[in-house]
Amino acid sequence: MEKEQEKKMRELSVAGCEVIGEGAVGKVYRLDDETIIKVFAPGVPLEVVQEEKRIAKNAFVAGVPTAISFDVVKVGESYGAVYEMLRAKTLSAFIRENPDRAAEMGKRMGRLLKELHKIEVDTNKFVDVRALFKERVRRMEKFLTKEETDKLTAVYDCLDERNTVMHGDFHPKNVMYSEKNDELLFIDLADMGYGHPLLDLGATCLVMEVFGRATPERSPHFIGLEYKTSLEIWGNILSEYFDAADIKEAKILADIYGQAKFALFPAIIPNMPQNDVMGFVMGARARGFLNKDLDITPALKTSLKF
Secondary structure: HHHHHOOOOOOOOOOOOEEEEEEEEEEEEEOOOOOEEEOOOOOOOOOHHHHHHHHHHHHHOOOOOEEEEEEEEEEEEEEEEEOOOOOOEEHHHHHHHHHHHHHHHHHHHHHHHHHOOOEEEEOOEEEEEEEHHHHHHHHHHHHOHHHHHHHHHHHOOOOOOOEEEEEEOOOOOHHEOOOOOEEEOOOOOOOEOOOHHHHHHHHHHHHHHHHHHOOOHHHHOOOHHOOOHHHHHHHHHHHOOOOOOHHHHHHHHHHHHHHHHHHHHHHHHOOOHHHHHHHHHHHHHHHOOOOOOOOOHHHHOOOOOO
16 A cells, blocks of 8 residues: 555655754755755654644644645655745754844743643544553553552653643754744644643653753754753743743653653664663663652642643
């Protein structure tokens, strides 16, 4: 079936095209003034590309400010999704070029995320993110102690059920900025689903703060910005999203859910060797969510309103 679909696809080349974004599963290129293309890494199956296209369409219909892919194409041995995106660049690229506007854009990201979390969606059209994380906990059980499994389960069980839309990987490399329209748009919606806003804030905290603690020099790889700038933007996101009195608690909670997401990372890697999984778990025990000193009580007892 996939081979038959391939025969009908256009073939495009990105030779000489500007790379305007890069993530874990592919790169984004500027094709021309009106279009961009996300080229998925070799080996990413066609159904994954088509699923992201479906999610983007459903998100747009639900009111999420994003672009819809209008074509799926072949790029060498990879698949690509083509989007209309007029004269836009990733927000991380814009901030690198305009560092004096980092604080402003951080606040705008906070408002953008808060507006996103006001949208309620048809749960038949999106993934239940809390259920997804609980399934990852089950996949990791054989590598964890009972106490560690219970700890992970507890932080997800304590969240009330929501049909709030969430991006799942919100950071400056996954936001496009159109200077012409002065508009921010979400991109890279592969992790979009529905659930409690803390799951979304945790994912952002993971990329913008947690990753850089041990290796701040890696921050440009993760989000395209220096770690100091990343922390500044993250602080502005929180200050715009929450009332001043709630920021400290929100930061603690986002950190807990970011650490929890990271602890479950091996569950999303197909056929990850068991020795590698155990090595990862040992690291999480030393300095991450699985460390006995990491207190999850704030998550279990929070009264923070969303």
